[in-house]
Amino acid sequence: MSMEIILIVVFVAATLLGYKLINAVPSLLHTPLMSGMNALSGITLLGIIAVTALSDSVAGKLAGLVGIIAATINVVAGFGVTDRMLRMFRGEQQHQENGQ
Amino acid sequence: MSDTLYYIFSVLLSLGVLYGIRLMSKVKTAALGNRVSALCMLAAAAITLMRTDLSGSLPYIITGLAGGSLVSLLMTARAKMIQMPQIVGLLNGLGGLASLLAALLTVSSGAARSAFELTTSALALAVGALTFSGSLVAAGKLHGQLPQKPLVYLGHSALTVFAALVMVALIALLPLSAHGNSLLLSLLLILAGLIFGWLFAIRVGGADMPITCSIPLPV
Numbered sequence: 001m002s003m004e005i006i007l008i009v010v011f012v013a014a015t016l017l018g019y020k021l022i023n024a025v026p027s028l029l030h031t032p033l034m035s036g037m038n039a040l041s042g043i044t045l046l047g048i049i050a051v052t053a054l055s056d057s058v059a060g061k062l063a064g065l066v067g068i069i070a071a072t073i074n075v076v077a078g079f080g081v082t083d084r085m086l087r088m089f090r091g092e093q094q095h096q097e098n099g100q
Numbered sequence: 101m102s103d104t105l106y107y108i109f110s111v112l113l114s115l116g117v118l119y120g121i122r123l124m125s126k127v128k129t130a131a132l133g134n135r136v137s138a139l140c141m142l143a144a145a146a147i148t149l150m151r152t153d154l155s156g157s158l159p160y161i162i163t164g165l166a167g168g169s170l171v172s173l174l175m176t177a178r179a180k181m182i183q184m185p186q187i188v189g190l191l192n193g194l195g196g197l198a199s200l201l202a203a204l205l206t207v208s209s210g211a212a213r214s215a216f217e218l219t220t221s222a223l224a225l226a227v228g229a230l231t232f233s234g235s236l237v238a239a240g241k242l243h244g245q246l247p248q249k250p251l252v253y254l255g256h257s258a259l260t261v262f263a264a265l266v267m268v269a270l271i272a273l274l275p276l277s278a279h280g281n282s283l284l285l286s287l288l289l290i291l292a293g294l295i296f297g298w299l300f301a302i303r304v305g306g307a308d309m310p311i312t313c314s315i316p317l318p319v
Contacts (some may be wrong), residue, residue: 004214004216017118018121021121022121024122025124025125029124029125029130032130033124034188035184036124036133036134037121038191038192039137039138039141040117040137040141041195042141042191042195043141043144044195044202045145045198046148047202048198048201048202049145049148049149049152050148051202051211052160052205053155053161054205054209054211055205056209060208060209063205064157064160065161065163065164066164067164067197067198067201067205068160068165068198069168070168070195070197070201071168071194071202072164072167072169072172073175073191073194074191074194075141075145076168076169076172076173077171077191078188079134079135079137079138079141080172080173080176081175081176082134083131083135083176084176084179085181086130086131086134087131088181089127089130089131
């Protein structure tokens with residue numbers, strides 16, 4: 001099997017799996033989930049690291065630098081703000097449990 | 101690191117992320133799930149750094165990672181809950197920017213040679229560009245820096261369709277063109293994508309924005 005076929009199969013499988021996983025999530029969690037999935041899409045960080053290492057012009061390396069900063073913020077701040085949202089959820093839940 | 105080991109790690113980390121998403125489907129385990137995914141992502145970045153020959157670009161890569169992390173820590177600490185929608189919109193846009201730059205470097209460095217690689221790069225350029233401008237408009241509207249009410253230009257629909265057609269034409273053209281023209285075509289594709297994203301998002305009202313934010317997830 002050629003690499004192209006494998007990549008397309010992985011892409012389709014991931015699409016279907018994502019649909020199945022997300023369908024099981026209650027609407028209460030949709031906002032943090034959207035934020036978390038957005039952080040995951042920062043996986044492009046791996047790609048931009050690889051192509052920055054490949055590029056031999058200064059312009060290319062500078063473009064890579066901008067891309068790495070953007071992708072890192074997407075990943076790190078993405079997971080960070082999701083964590084803050086979810087911690088608030090937990091606080092709310094404990095609050096309710098204490099109140100009962 | 102051998103190729104076999106690399107593929108084993110790739111599969112394990114993918115499964116880790118899937119497990120993290122699964123944990124996110126329950127309120128009790130959601131925070132843990134997010135951390136499991138984040139940890140897998142960190143490991144993936146570490147493995148990529150170990151496996152790639154960084155040589156001449158090392159200062160740029162280190163600066164980018166350190167700078168991005170620093171900004172992230174400040175953003176995470178200072179973010180107010182009420183600002184979350186525009187922050188997620190902004191982060192989504194940055195992901196689009198990273199995708200489009202990764203694709204641009206792939207094309208311009210000549211790393212993409214086959215029709216398959218050039219087509220996927222072209223798609224990443226288009227989706228990255230429209231994600232970047234669309235998400236920034238969305239974040240700007242949510243933050244109140246752009247008008248909250250839908251903005252409709254003269255011939256808005258025709259312009260939007262035209263920008264989309266230009267994108268499709270350039271995506272089809274890029275794999276067929278000689279390498280000498282590919283940088284110019286890529287830049288035109290980015291421009292068309294930026295215009296499309298702007299036109300798409302500017303006519304959406306502030307209250308409907310969270311939906312727009314979730315549509316153009318970058319590739």
